[in-house]
Amino acid sequence: MKCPICGLQNAEGVKFCERCLSALDIFMVNPEEEGIYCNQGHWNPIGAKFCSICGEPIKIEPILLSPxxxxxxxxxxxxxxxxxxxxxxxxxxxxxxxxxxxxxxxxxxxxxxxxxxxxxxxxxxxxxxxxxxxxxxxxxxxxxxxxxxxxxxxxxxxxxxxxxxxxxxxxxxxxxxx
Amino acid sequence: MGLIRSKEDIVLSYRWENSTIAQNLPFNEQKFLLIKMRPINIPPQPRVNLILVLDKSSSMEGEPLENLKKAVKEIVQILDEEDRISIVLFDSEARTIVSNSPTSQRKEIVSRIEDIFPLGGTCIDEGIATGIEESEKLQSESIIKWMILLTDGKNEHGNNDRCLDLARIAKRNGLSITTLGLGRKWDPRLLEQIADISGGKMYYVENPKELKDRFISEFRSIKNIAYKDLSLKVKLEKFARLSDISPAFIITPQIKKIEPLWDGEQWIIEGGNLEREKEKLILLQMFISAPESSYINKVLEYIIEYRTIFGEKLESSAHNVVLEVTESYVSQFDEEVRDALQKVSLYVQQELAEKLIDEGKPLEALTVLQTMVQTAIKFEDGDLKNLIEENIQKVKADGTLPDELRIKTKYETKMVDE
The missing domain is CATH 2.60.200.20 (Tumour Suppressor Smad4)
Structure with a gap:
């Protein structure tokens, strides 16, 4: 798997990027797990403000109490x-x-x-x-x-x-x- | 090799991230090994040949210099009778004001310190070069040579590559350099490299008022060296190999990447010094091909070679490191190894984020910084989280990072224990 952080192409079975030691398993998520998606469609845990993969802000339209x-x-x-x-x-x-x-x-x-x-x-x-x-x-x-x-x-x-x-x-x- | 087998001065132990390995895995298993060392049989305190290399450039004028004088005078007071001190001042040139002096000359030394006058630019290499010359004036195996280099600026009148060459020369001469960066305008990468290459440490001194405590605590930690020049020697079994990319890191007291040397039979990993009552941790990354069978598997054998403060070379007995072979994958993760791994990843990611910024790739840098925030949250380290979020805001606003934030973030991610 390619490390989304440093870009290293890691061998099969590697759980932490061999170069930057970032935990790769956080990017391999169960799609049924509750979460939110950024504009690019990357999965993120609920509450994330930025996408952990592409860095783009995750915009959630606030529930408007008034106009x-x-x-x-x-x-x-x-x-x-x-x-x-x-x-x-x-x-x-x-x-x-x-x-x-x-x-x-x-x-x-x-x-x-x-x-x-x-x-x-x-x-x-x-x-x-x-x-x-x-x-x-x-x-x-x-x-x-x-x-x-x-x-x-x-x-x-x-x-x-x-x-x-x-x-x-x-x-x-x-x-x-x- | 003329080594004396030690009477076990150092307690050694190890932990795997997962102490099992499954049979017949289709790929090489990535494994992390944490080797822990703690000194026992504490020897007397060493003699120290202390070389202070101090920036007296015009930017030091006022509070910084006044506090520096206080700090250095305090060091002169707490030196032991057997210790030696040299003081080198530098601006765009360097000059020795105290040359390899015993404590009997305290009065004279203090009056020299009083006379320091701020003027000129900054050439760090001249300071180091003159400091190395001073360190060579006393030749003895039984004294610890240590330089403390203080600067508040960038190496504007010097050459950074020459600084690193000098750090290598210092290392060959057995001289370690601790670097202190004062304020917010110095080059954290340069001071880190000088410290890492020579076997010293790097510290950030935010406020001149902290100078005295920082000098004293660094002097005490030199005085607390129990064993020096540690090397971890590792003989791997055929089915195991160290990572080619990130094989080894020293975790405590500060994170440092290590390039192991191959001597034809084994890997040699330099581990620096062991201080009294402090544990040294070294993290190794390796890949192991799945064993076909057998109950317990020896993966490697290691010994520690080191010197006493009198220069005598010793080595520990050999220790085996084993893994339990299981039929299928057993899920476990050692908390201590996870902790070390996350600290290293924060450190590496910080370097990477800075590099991406300098390459003009702020969006990529933001991805890295955002991952760091997640790790900081896992550590429940609110200060670090806030600091990284400050990085994120700056990168978003300006596409780059100011020196002050680079200094703080590098320091916070490198420092493990105080």
Missing amino acids: YVLVEKDSGKIISLPLNEEEITKVIVGRKSTEFKPDVDLSELTLSATVSRRHAMLIIDPESKSISIQDLGSTNGTYLNGERLEPNKIYKVNPGDVISFSKKLHLTFEVKKQ
């Missing part, structure tokens, strides 16, 4: 905004800490260090269904299409607008059809 999402510009990561007209009309966007968990947690993103714990609030108007944003006095500021928002003031957000949590972390606001 409102933020999409990270660099990675394409989708963050669902659990807003709806009946119950949840306001969500706090921020970075989780041991004491505090925001409604929308950005701490998984690469540049999350620039996000305040309570960074901004997104609000839905139950009647017009329009969305607006309010900066909650964050350290690095909130930007709408590049313009810095005045703290605690409410601004309307339209689909396609870029919301930046600090000058570096850019997310696009989108409304997905369900």
